[in-house]
Amino acid sequence: MKKTIILAVSLLLSPVLAQANVIPGMLEGYKAEGGSNFSAEAGKKMWNKEIAQEDGSKRSCVTCHNADLTKPGKHQRTGKVIAPMAPSAPFVAAEEGDEPRYSTEKKVEKWFKRNCKWTYGRECTVQEKGDFLMYLKDL
């Protein structure tokens, strides 16, 4: 009997464990920090918004992440291949130690910070970050 219960519970948990996705928890966190009504629509709009840079060129998230978010992107300057943003895209480890997207909060925040600064010249607000995650999470 005990074994059956253990088996049932592990079967129930296995899809959750396999996907270990930090997005829902992060959205809760942003709510607690003052964000509200996160919208995929707003996230999409900002994702595609082009920002004029000092050198006259334009930059948006699409510049490096590929217009098709289920496909890998390419860094505009360095040429580094960037893993697809869509959680549905199959995970391919480029190097040893690579982990799927959205598996650690720290890493998501690290890249929010860097990429918001690189693209918009400032850090993103919790509202904006929540909107982005709403947009990305179901792709």
Place this chain on the structure above:
Amino acid sequence: MNKVLLFAVAMMFSGQAFAEDFFTNLFRFKGVKPMNNDLYNESCGECHYAYQAGLLPKKSWEKMMLASELEDHFGEVADLEEADRIAIRDLLVANAADTSIYKRSNKITRSLAKTPDVVELRITNVPYIKRKHKDLKDKHVKLNPKVKSMINCNKCHREIDKGIFDDDTILIPNFGYWSDIED
């Protein structure tokens, strides 16, 4: 009695391990000190090869790891969490070229001694390293799709993770071993 025996046996084995470690390391003082730090690999290695600290002197790492410098890290935003930034800076400074007993680190330090006022941030600008790469052509690096840039050390230096840069470990993709090309 049993305990004494156990202790003696344990000592014997640890002595052997120590000796092995000592001799392998003795051998390895030739290159630069290898680095195996998860935080460093994760924080810096996500974008570029996690260069050994022994490739630049202390003052270079101190400057590079300033929060204000990381904001514009060769044109990229490379912000780190404050605790991580400090930890990585300390790791790099503690293992910098001018604190190292490794042969190539010493050569790097000596080659920089002629310009004491310069704080070099680019490993590729270190005179010793520049000199070592002077015979490379664009076709080997820049125009080579499997190398692309001098910043990708590990594309040709196949034993770099062990801190080894010897000629017989240099294999240029699409061209072959450097020792064969050179002649």
